Amino acid sequence: MRRERSVPRDGWAEKVEEHGLAFHETAHPAHLPRPYWDESVHYVFSMDEVLALEETVEELHRMCLQAVEHVVTTGRYGVLGIPDWAAPLVEASWRRRDPHLYGRFDLCYDGVGPAKLLEYNADTPTSLVESAVVQWYWLQDTHPGDDQWNSVHERLVDRWKEIAPSLAPGPAHFAWTTEDETGEEVMTIAYLQGTAEEAGLPGVGIAMEDIGWDARRGRFVDLAEAEIRTLCKLYPWEWIVAEPFGRNVPAAPTAWIEPIWKMVLSNKALLVLLWELFPGHPNLLPAYLNTPGNLTSYVQKPLLGREGASMRIVTPDGREQRTEGEYGREGYVFQQFHALPEFDGEHPVLGAWMVADESAGLGIRETAGLITDDTSSFVPHRIAD
Numbered sequence: 001m002r003r004e005r006s007v008p009r010d011g012w013a014e015k016v017e018e019h020g021l022a023f024h025e026t027a028h029p030a031h032l033p034r035p036y037w038d039e040s041v042h043y044v045f046s047m048d049e050v051l052a053l054e055e056t057v058e059e060l061h062r063m064c065l066q067a068v069e070h071v072v073t074t075g076r077y078g079v080l081g082i083p084d085w086a087a088p089l090v091e092a093s094w095r096r097r098d099p100h101l102y103g104r105f106d107l108c109y110d111g112v113g114p115a116k117l118l119e120y121n122a123d124t125p126t127s128l129v130e131s132a133v134v135q136w137y138w139l140q141d142t143h144p145g146d147d148q149w150n151s152v153h154e155r156l157v158d159r160w161k162e163i164a165p166s167l168a169p170g171p172a173h174f175a176w177t178t179e180d181e182t183g184e185e186v187m188t189i190a191y192l193q194g195t196a197e198e199a200g201l202p203g204v205g206i207a208m209e210d211i212g213w214d215a216r217r218g219r220f221v222d223l224a225e226a227e228i229r230t231l232c233k234l235y236p237w238e239w240i241v242a243e244p245f246g247r248n249v250p251a252a253p254t255a256w257i258e259p260i261w262k263m264v265l266s267n268k269a270l271l272v273l274l275w276e277l278f279p280g281h282p283n284l285l286p287a288y289l290n291t292p293g294n295l296t297s298y299v300q301k302p303l304l305g306r307e308g309a310s311m312r313i314v315t316p317d318g319r320e321q322r323t324e325g326e327y328g329r330e331g332y333v334f335q336q337f338h339a340l341p342e343f344d345g346e347h348p349v350l351g352a353w354m355v356a357d358e359s360a361g362l363g364i365r366e367t368a369g370l371i372t373d374d375t376s377s378f379v380p381h382r383i384a385d
Contacts, residue, residue: 001045001111003343008039009141019137020129020191023183038377039138043364047385049111050149054359056115056283057105057352064120067273068094068264080267081303081330086241089250089260098259099163107350110341114282123258123266124234126184127351127378129191131363135380147383149362155355160199167255168229171202175233178207189234208235218251232257238304268301268333287335297337302327313370323371
């Protein structure tokens with residue numbers, strides 16, 4: 001693994017917009033000197049490194065599924081802050097094996113030691129378009145003889161083909177929230193809708209705020225009063241179950257993608273459960289719930305935080321750093337501090353994609369700071385072998 005400088009393509013901004021990255025200017029703070037999509041640098045991997053990482057993330061995914069089984073079997077929903085009324089829905093969804101689509105592991109990796117799990121974005125992961133599409137076209141334009149860890153698009157289409165026969169007839173609805181002003185979420189959900197349509201499953205776009213409840217029929221409906229039989233949403237389950245409207249979920253026959261059992265995996269308390277179930281695993285960091293335990297340096301993360309908000313870092317030399325935010329009401333995880341690798345003053349986090357139960361690709365975000373947040377940049381990668 002190494003970081004190389006590259007010459008950006010002529011008209012690169014127009015090219016990435018043509019390939020679907022419509023928010024790269026609106027979502028990135030304007031005062032930053034560096035663009036969100038930065039092809040002036042890229043990372044180079046060997047095939048051996050990629051094959052090893054694929055094995056790692058698939059093992060981590062299997063461990064995560066074991067953690068779901070553990071929670072359902074023991075009833076430890078309180079650790080995750082899942083409301084009592086929603087716990088039976090999680091269990092029923094898991095026991096039915098409601099199909100899941102995709103997720104993204106965030107890993108700390110330097111090409112030398114084992115990759116360390118930082119968190120698992122298993123319900124509403126973003127940076128999908130840049131990982132699946134934009135960096136692939138960058139590779140074709142700049143290094144056509146090289147490879148890339150990237151079968152995300154093909155695997156998503158194949159997964160929709162597997163899921164479709166189990167769904168009710170009619171189009172699937174694809175939902176985002178109007179609360180997102182950057183356009184990132186509508187871009188991501190539109191891409192997911194495109195992969196479903198490529199698989200033969202028609203789709204209808206809708207904002208979550210426009211979904212209605214037909215009490216007489218006991219159905220969620222769209223603006224045309226059509227029943228929403230399948231809903232693929234870029235809207236977290238913890239928000240749904242916290243809203244009065246979410247109380248209608250048990251009564252409706254809607255198929256949800258991602259399914260509600262993903263609540264177990266989209267919560268940072270998962271890190272605590274994994275350390276309990278697999279103590280000392282080389283790809284895990286010690287993690288504890290609401291206490292640092294014996295950790296003297298750690299990252300304090302809210303159970304349901306996003307974009308690096310509401311975090312606190314205590315480094316081995318005793319320095320402390322905090323980020324602003326309003327998360328943390330449900331509690332915190334204290335995860336052992338593990339410094340991100342440094343390449344030319346930047347710190348990359350590897351986002352390893354899963355589609356269904358198989359590894360599918362890689363996206364890299366990097367930042368000059370200790371926390372990967374909405375100021376980070378996305379950089380492409382290639383396999384040089």
